[in-house]
Amino acid sequence: MSSAATLVALCLLVPTLVMAQPDVASPSDPICNLDTPPEQALLKMLQASAHQRYAGTVLYERAGSRQFVTVSSPIDHAGQGVLRRMNAQADPLPENWPVPLDSPQRACDVATVYLPTLESGRTVAGRATQRLTLRPRDTLRLTHLIDMDTITGLALAMATVGSEGNMLERYEYASIDYQSASERDPLDKGPREYERGRRVVPGYFVLSEDADRGVFVVSDGLATASIFVEPLPPGAPVGEGAVIEGATLTYTRGVRSAAGGLLISVLGEVPMVTARLLADAVRPPREQS
Amino acid sequence: MTSEERDREGLSALMDGEAQELELRRTLEAVAGDTSLRERWQRQHRVRDALHGQLAGQAEIDVSTGVLQALETSKPVSRNPVWSMAVAASVTLAVVIGGQQLLLPSTAGSPLPVVSELGGAVVPVLGAQPVQASLGGKALAGPAQQTVTVPDSSQNIVAVYDRLARDRYRALNGRHAAAAAYNHPAPYISYVRVPESQLDTSAAE
Numbered sequence: 001m002s003s004a005a006t007l008v009a010l011c012l013l014v015p016t017l018v019m020a021q022p023d024v025a026s027p028s029d030p031i032c033n034l035d036t037p038p039e040q041a042l043l044k045m046l047q048a049s050a051h052q053r054y055a056g057t058v059l060y061e062r063a064g065s066r067q068f069v070t071v072s073s074p075i076d077h078a079g080q081g082v083l084r085r086m087n088a089q090a091d092p093l094p095e096n097w098p099v100p101l102d103s104p105q106r107a108c109d110v111a112t113v114y115l116p117t118l119e120s121g122r123t124v125a126g127r128a129t130q131r132l133t134l135r136p137r138d139t140l141r142l143t144h145l146i147d148m149d150t151i152t153g154l155a156l157a158m159a160t161v162g163s164e165g166n167m168l169e170r171y172e173y174a175s176i177d178y179q180s181a182s183e184r185d186p187l188d189k190g191p192r193e194y195e196r197g198r199r200v201v202p203g204y205f206v207l208s209e210d211a212d213r214g215v216f217v218v219s220d221g222l223a224t225a226s227i228f229v230e231p232l233p234p235g236a237p238v239g240e241g242a243v244i245e246g247a248t249l250t251y252t253r254g255v256r257s258a259a260g261g262l263l264i265s266v267l268g269e270v271p272m273v274t275a276r277l278l279a280d281a282v283r284p285p286r287e288q289s
Numbered sequence: 290m291t292s293e294e295r296d297r298e299g300l301s302a303l304m305d306g307e308a309q310e311l312e313l314r315r316t317l318e319a320v321a322g323d324t325s326l327r328e329r330w331q332r333q334h335r336v337r338d339a340l341h342g343q344l345a346g347q348a349e350i351d352v353s354t355g356v357l358q359a360l361e362t363s364k365p366v367s368r369n370p371v372w373s374m375a376v377a378a379s380v381t382l383a384v385v386i387g388g389q390q391l392l393l394p395s396t397a398g399s400p401l402p403v404v405s406e407l408g409g410a411v412v413p414v415l416g417a418q419p420v421q422a423s424l425g426g427k428a429l430a431g432p433a434q435q436t437v438t439v440p441d442s443s444q445n446i447v448a449v450y451d452r453l454a455r456d457r458y459r460a461l462n463g464r465h466a467a468a469a470a471y472n473h474p475a476p477y478i479s480y481v482r483v484p485e486s487q488l489d490t491s492a493a494e
Contacts, residue, residue, distance in 0.1 A: 049474045060481045071477050083477045097470050097477040106472075146474065155474035171478055208468065217468040224469035228461055233453075241450025243458055246482055248465070250458035252450055265457040267465040 032108035038116035041132050041153070043107040045146060048153035050102035056125065056176035057086075062169040062246030073179075074099050103194035109221035113137055113203035114144075121147045124156040125173040134222070140202060140274045141223050142168070142247065152178060160247040163271055169246035196221075201277045218278065225268025227278055232261030240279075242272060251275035 034043050055072035068086040080096035114134040121129035129147040136143060147157035157172035196219075197206035203220040210216075214229035232254045240253040247269040253276075255262050264282050266275040466483045470476035 045474060049476070058475070058477075058481075060478060062482075067481055069477065069481055071475075081477060083480055085481070095477075095480055097480055100473065100476045101471045158474060158478075169482075171475060171481075207471075215464070219472050222472055222474075224465070224472045226461070226465040226468050228457070228464075236453075237446050237449065239446040239450045241447060241452070241454040243451060243454045245458065245462075248458075248462065248482055250454045250462075252454045252457055254450070254453075263453070263457075265454075265461060267458065267461055269469065 031104045032111065034104075034107060034111060036116075038118040038132065039107075039111050041118050041130060041148065042111060042116045042134070043104065044153035045132060045148045045155055046100075046107050046110070047102055048149070049100045049155065052152050052154050053179035054154065054176055055179075057174045058171055059174055060169070060171045065246070068174075071097075101194040105196070106194045106221045109196065109203070109205070110134070113141060113220050114222065121150075124149075125176045127151070127156060127176065129156055138202060139163070139271065140204070140277070141220060142269060142271060144222070147172075160269065168244070200281055201274065204274070204278070223269045225266055225270050225274065225278055227282070228265040228267070229282055230263045230265070232256065232263045234261075236261070236263070240276075242275070249275055251279065253279045 034040055053073050053075070056070070058069050058071055060067045060069065066087075070084045070086060072082045074081045080098055083095045083097055084092040085095075086092060113136065115137055117133045117135070119131045119133075121131040123129065124147050128150045130150050132146040132148050134144040134146065142163075143161040145159045145161065146155045148155050154176075156176065157170070159170035160168045162168050195207070197209075199205050200218050204218040204225070205220070206216060207219050207224075208215075208217045216227040216229075218225050218227070236254050238254050238256055240251070242249060242251040244250070249266075249268060249270060249272060251266045251272065253264045255264065262282065264279045266278050268275065268278075270278075462483045466479040470479040473479050
């Protein structure tokens with residue numbers, strides 16, 4: 001078997017191996033009850049990110065990095081938002097970003113694995129906010145502190161906190177202007193659908209996969225991790241390593257088996273334990289039986 | 290030694306990370322089938338957490354059942370020591386979950402313990418450029434060409450993998466950002482995290 005074919009076989013295995021818990025959502029799945037004020041706030045915040053129209057200036061910080069960016073939301077769901085980095089030396093080029101996923105099911109998924117709490121918040125960019133805290137119900141995710149606009153629900157500030165209480169990254173609007181509802185595109189078709197696949201590790205579902213490239217994306221509705229499967233560099237030892245930049249952890253593991261060497265990389269805003277469990281899910285084909 | 294005493298001793302070894310794979314399997318099976326042993330397991334974790342000044346978590350995952358399932362679904366192909374260690378590592382992780390502890394690195398570049406401390410001679414990695422299996426798809430940028438000498442030392446293996454992790458972060462973070470943007474309350478933050486030169490917006494199109 002060629003190395004390429006081997007890799008594909010390895011990649012294709014992932015869906016069959018980690019599907020021990022068939023928890024595939026279907027349109028007929030019941031939507032959960034989001035009855036409590038914190039749960040309602042969670043739903044409102046997630047919907048606002050997909051439907052509000054705005055432009056503003058945002059400060060983003062993490063260890064060793066601080067950026068000012070200007071952002072404007074997509075003018076319709078077919079379009080993309082625009083981002084400009086104001087720290088750039090020359091006239092910053094525009095970059096695009098997509099409309100986030102919007103689905104009650106997504107809010108249900110988030111509420112399943114995070115415990116939302118709500119309290120009064122501070123003023124951010126001249127807007128009154130509520131503090132929505134999303135604490136993980138297990139150790140497989142990070143904590144998020146969100147200051148959401150009391151009126152619109154948009155997340156005006158957000159800090160991601162590690163397991164030891166250390167702040168990993170944060171952003172906050174310095175200014176924001178909303179478009180009125182009348183300025184919205186009347187032909188709004190809605191954002192990309194939230195289509196979750198099978199469950200991989202507790203609370204994480206496959207969102208997309210490309211077996212040809214060995215790329216898999218999983219999410220719990222809020223945190224996302226990408227898994228990349230590549231051949232292990234020739235002669236490389238077996239082992240593991242990790243680096244963290246802000247909230248993004250990069251975990252690599254080199255493994256060898258009868259099928260050959262693999263380098264598994266997991267990138268995500270997830271704790272180390274989650275990255276390791278995701279890497280555990282990748283097995284050589286012979287282990288299927 | 291009675292079966293109960295052996296189970297308790299196995300549980301202690303598991304808590305201390307000293308259990309061998311076979312002992313792990315046996316102990317976890319015992320835990321799964323014995324309510325009192327399960328309660329003892331949880332008590333020990335609570336006591337240890339308290340000793341470490343940690344609050345009890347809100348775990349809703351049946352850890353030991355999950356561990357057992359992981360073991361059952363990850364039968365090694367051979368007696369290859371690598372895979373045995375991989376199984377052990379997996380179990381250790383699950384135990385860590387039960388203990389409400391995380392292994393998140395506190396700072397970038399801080400060394401992490403090596404799970405697979407393989408013996409062996411000096412392993413030179415000359416021009417490490419993997420063959421890409423694109424198969425019609427757009428190939429990922431492989432690990433950068435590098436010449437790495439890895440003496441037989443766990444610390445050096447850690448250094449190699451930390452370097453590999455940085456390399457893969459630089460190469461793949463743009464792709465991850467494009468995927469993560471759909472789930473972030475502020476989607477552009479996924480892109481802001483990434484230096485402009487590393488962006489790959491193909492997934493957002």
